[in-house]
Amino acid sequence: MSKQFANVNTALPGPKAKELLDRRHNAVPDGVSYGTPTFVESAKGALLKDIDGNQFIDFAGAIGVNNVGHSHDTVVGALQEQAPKYIHTGFNVMMYDSYIELAEKLADLSPGRFDKKVMFLNSGAEANENAVKIARKYTGRQAVVSVSGGFHGRTLLAMSMTGKVKPYKYEYGPFAPEVYHAPFPYNYRRPEGMTEEAYTDELLRRVKDFFITEVDPSQVAAFIMEPIQGESGFIVPDKKFVQGVYELCKQHGILFIADEIQTGFGRTGKYFAMDHFGVEPDLVTVSKSMAAGLPISGIIGRQEIMDFANAGELGGTYCGTPLGCRAGLAVLDVMEKENLNARAVKIGEKVMDKFSTMYEKFDVIGDYRGIGAMCALEFVKDRDTKEPDKDMTGRVLKEARERGVIALNAGIFDNVVRLLMPLVITDEQLDEGLDILGEAIEAATASVNV
Incomplete structure (x- = not known):
């Protein structure tokens, strides 16, 4: 060749x-x-x-x-325009318009026909940890359910929620308490002779039993899952399974968090992979391709949930930097113009x-x-x-x-x-x-x- x-x-x-x-x-x-x-x-x-x-x-x-792509001209131009003006002021010290504009665009693009608010952070792990923090504040509950094989980051709570031991968790305990792992479909490795539909039904039954044998749903603040598991090998769940878990969450007042760190921003052919499953998450976490390499992440959520925290309870020194926000806006511009x-x-x-x-x-x-x-x-x-x-x-x-x-x-x-x-x-x-x-x-x- x-x-x-x-x-x-x-x-x-x-x-x-x-x-x-x-x-x-x-x-x-x-x-x-x-x-x-x-x-x-x-x-x-x-x-x-x-x-x-x-x-x-x-x-x-x-x-x-x-x-x-690497060093897209539109993204580079946005950074060159922003850097001479100001690099960092701290959004909680003196605000800037790019944070607001990016928040508005993400709220509009993300799944869910309801009012939303958006906050920015630095990394995917930080977004996932803060999403749980918000869920606990809103529900007054402590427990969190993730799934086997899921990956949510390397910080303590994110690592605790991750459903694979090596190399992420081995010899790094003790882990954060009140974190539980429910089953997740792996259709290629389902029992021999079992149809995909029967396999999905069996796993949904096991998730229901999970709320009897592992943790009572009245104690669960949030259920977090990736629409498509990234680090576990691009494992695609059946639409019926995702919708079934979502309905269980609604039934028990559990917030549903979609970890779109790896799937988000066009990777699956839609801005958000959850759109493939017909589910409107309560909270969505985003990062990775969000700003073409600038360190920024975000949480998009229902307005009433996001507003439940008091002033000063959310944020951080570098969260939603001006350069990250400008790059994020440039990325969305590129995605739209280049389809x-x-x-x-x-x-x-x-x-x-x-x-x-x-x-x-x-x-x-x-x-x-x-x-x-x-x-x-x-x-x-x-x-x-x-x-x-x-x-x-x-x-x-x-x-x-x-x-x-x-x-x-x-x-x-x-x-x-x-x-x-x-x-x-x-x-x-x-x-x-x-x-x-x-x-x-x-x-x-x-x-x-x-």
């Missing part, structure tokens, strides 16, 4: 990267991981160039942060078509799935037993990286390759990247069979 965009000239890491990598290991703790053993020099759109001159097609998007929700649908169709061909060719692929441009491959040792193949996943990612494509692993069993390419990626870049991914799978399987 003739490569137009991916161009790896040296074995990774290259000579310049090796020097920096040594300095990195001397200065930065190993607990801060890295997936690619090199360092960026420049990035534009869906392309990354490292300090040794290697160029990569980006199928990771900084873990879904760069839906509008990136529709683009996500087209990208997803192309990716899933390619995945279908890969599935027929490589029996190490057990499943492929996704909504919009949130797509994943699950690798197994045997399609009948569905035994996860973590090692194969690592080999595929390494082979892809050495050929010029950066992608990410995920999965409860660390056996999933997930794709989060910028939505501004061109068809030519996408096709080349998918071809390289196919080559990487072929090389990874060949190395096993030698």
Whole structure:
């Protein structure tokens, strides 16, 4: 295959990267991981160039942060215009209009035909923790329910709500109290012979029983879930399950929180993934692609819920910085003008078509799935037993990286390759990247069979 965009000239890491990598290991703790053993020099759109001159097609998007691409001219222009005026005043000291404008736009775009208010924070974990804080204040209850396999962040309460032990929770207890984990669908791994509908019904029954055996619903402030699980491998629940949990929450006065940190802002072909499920959450948390790389997150919620806290009970020094708000407004402008929700649908169709061909060719692929441009491959040792193949996943990612494509692993069993390419990626870049991914799978399987 003739490569137009991916161009790896040296074995990774290259000579310049090796020097920096040594300095990195001397200065930065190993607990801060890295997936690619090199360092960026420049990035534009869906392309990354490292300090040794290697160029990569980006199928990771900084873990879904760069839906509008790296260094989009509109976002860069907004930051250049804002920075000379003022960088930070603290919204709780002297306010600024960009915070209000971004809040208004998000309230208008988010699911729910009711009055909403919006507050801004710094990270996804902080948004999730504050959403629970708001829910507890409003309901006067303490307990929180999340789901198995969910990921909500690495801070104490967010880590407690996360439904996977390694690497997020192992040896980091004790955890926050009054946090419970309910079951969540994993249709690919449902019991053999059970239909998807029967599986969904069984899980909903187990959630109902959960409120008998684990925690009384009268004590639960909030139920938090991702519309599509990100870190657990892009696991897509049945619409009936999400709606069933939502109705249980309404029945018992429990607030429903949608964690849209990874799914939000066009990744699934809609601004918010919950729109695929016909559910209007009480609270929605957002971050990642919200500002194209600037650290900002937010909570969007029903007006009466958001207003229940008293002045000074919510906020923080850097929450909703002027640069983050301006970048957020620029991102929404780009998404609308370039019709990136529709683009996500087209990208997803192309990716899933390619995945279908890969599935027929490589029996190490057990499943492929996704909504919009949130797509994943699950690798197994045997399609009948569905035994996860973590090692194969690592080999595929390494082979892809050495050929010029950066992608990410995920999965409860660390056996999933997930794709989060910028939505501004061109068809030519996408096709080349998918071809390289196919080559990487072929090389990874060949190395096993030698």
